[in-house]
Amino acid sequence: MNSIHQKKTFGDHLMTLKKGWWVLCLLTLLLAGAGYAVSTYVIPPTYEATAYILVVPQQNAETTSTTTLVSTYQDILRSPEVIDQVAQKMDVTDKRIFDLTNRLTVASNLDSQVIALSVTDRSAEQAAIQANTMTEVFQDYVPQLIKTSSTEVFSTARIPTEPVSPNILMNTAIGGILGLLFGLLIVYSRALGKKSVAEETKETSYPQAVSHPSRS
Template sequence: MEETLNLEDILDVIKRNLIMIISLTLLFGALAAFATAFLMTPQYEAKTQILVSQAQESDAAVNNQNIQASLQLINTYRDIIKSPTVLDDVVANLDLEQTTSALSNQIAVSNQDQSQVVTVTVTDEVAENGEIIANEVATVFQEKVADVMSVDNVSILAPADIGENPSPVSPQPLINIAIGLILGALLGLGIAFLRAFLDKRVTTEEEMQKYLDLPVLGTVAKFDK
């Protein structure tokens, strides 16, 4: 006879293993909290915005063409910002310990669709360092792009400013703890259902009638020694 697992069986498995499931859930939540507090280094972000524009023209059609040209150049500018041409000077100017490659991994360059504003985001363990690096990247890029592209259409729209009390962007304690709790609960449920699947013993009158299709004629009471 094919066995099926109905809602009653599922609830029974959970009920019989509830302590184990709760214990694993709390354990993984505690491990996630510990790792977040003591093993993960806080990371801070500093952002500066660069405007890619063209000189104003009286003719609207020409102006629209210039805007489209600026938008097409933005992808090129994103590559230049993270290139050794710019970052080598940033490392030298600030006397940074990390290599150009390592610095590149700390930098993210993005822009919204159809926007002439490029955002340079620097992630660092020290908030002040991120602000200094972001502003230096913008300054060096503004100088270098004139030589590399023979254009003068870049200006710093908003320098990086982390404020007085910056908050880390990672790790995020609540999210990490929630993930730990979910993983613990899933592991507990997995173990509970695996044990139920592998346990072929018949331990109750109801199971005997269900699986053996035989009537129960009597039971033997269990006596304590």
């Protein structure tokens, strides 16, 4: 009995989806296209350029762990003093460069002597220029603070050719999935509505018999 009921339920689902296939396809294509269009023509692209700095501890200096030095350098790179000097070196007169703190990412792998300095910008060229300028300022600024190590630019930032955001493929896929979900909601809502109307019509067409009291 249960197997028959399950087959019937599965068949009902297939019938519902078959009747509303055009709604599913239409909404999936519309929202996927909207996600693609917004990502391509509305959201401005953002580029990321990365420079790599090598931390070299001095042999004759006091023992200091490489992890501590890297962590210290990461804090120095994020400091307002370094960012201000980057702005001065680039001859920036407006305050646009001062939002560099929010566009700057400084990271390193565990037990690594290499620091990855990444800068994002709407301009691919500006992202590379700002990253390389920061490494130059950092190399001039660090010896004044820490004399137990030195830094070398392991790799300068190159002008990126592809934006890091928006992710057109992901946004298109998300739009398509949302369209499919909205389509399923509409299709099943219509099916439930028709079923309710049919049940009400059936009850109205076959009213229950009213029993009359017998005459004595």
